[in-house]
Amino acid sequence: QVLLVESGGGSVQAGGSLRLSCAASGLIFNAYALGWFRQAPGKEREFVAAINWAGGSTFYTDSVKGRFTISRDNAKNTVYLQMNSLKPEDTAVYYCAANRGRASTQNYHYDYWGQGTQVTVSS
Numbered sequence: 382q383v384l385l386v387e388s389g390g391g392s393v394q395a396g397g398s399l400r401l402s403c404a405a406s407g408l409i410f411n412a413y414a415l416g417w418f419r420q421a422p423g424k425e426r427e428f429v430a431a432i433n434w435a436g437g438s439t440f441y442t443d444s445v446k447g448r449f450t451i452s453r454d455n456a457k458n459t460v461y462l463q464m465n466s467l468k469p470e471d472t473a474v475y476y477c478a479a480n481r482g483r484a485s486t487q488n489y490h491y492d493y494w495g496q497g498t499q500v501t502v503s504s
Contacts, residue, residue, distance in 0.1 A: 383407040383493045385477050390498030393467055397502070401462040403477030403495055411435075414484035415453055415460040416491060419473035419500075426476070430462060431484040440484055444470075467502045474499050 389401040401417070416431040430451035431440045439451050450463040460477055475498050478491035485491070 383479070385479060385493055385495035387475065387477050387495045387498040390475060390500045392501040392503065395468055395502055395504050397467050398463070398465045399467065399500060401464065401475055401477075401498060401500075403460045403462075405458045405460070405479060408479060408493070410458040411455040413479040413481055413492075415451075416478045416480065416484065416486075416488075417451060417460075417462045417475060418478060418488055419471075419475045420497075421473040424473075426488055428486040428488065429475070431480075431486060432460065433484040438484060440486060442486070464500070467500075469502045469504045472500060472502050 384406045385403055387403045411434055414433050417429040418426050419429050420426040428442050432451045432453050436453045448466045453460045477495045479493040480491045
């Protein structure tokens with residue numbers, strides 16, 4: 382059984398930082414690209430960041446470039462999302478996802494999803 386478990390969410394003031402983690406089990410971790418998506422109330426789930434299997438290629442949505450950093454530790458089966466200079470518009474449930482193929486910005490390419498972790502940024 383494949384499990385992706387996010388952690389590290391919480392409440393923070395604008396300008397603050399959070400580091401999300403996503404621990405994976407039940408899959409060959411280094412064979413998967415990983416992605417972070419988010420969903421705000423009343424909005425569709427949107428792409429945030431992705432990283433290829435080796436960690437050498439990363440992708441970001443424009444609104445988080447320069448503020449968020451995705452990384453992975455294949456020895457720990459964990460992917461991270463470092464979020465700096467947080468803004469109220471970053472408030473959402475954040476999900477990690479695993480894709481057996483290449484890193485993708487499209488949620489339908491991902492095979493497995495975590496349960497999500499809430500991030501709330503107050504002004």
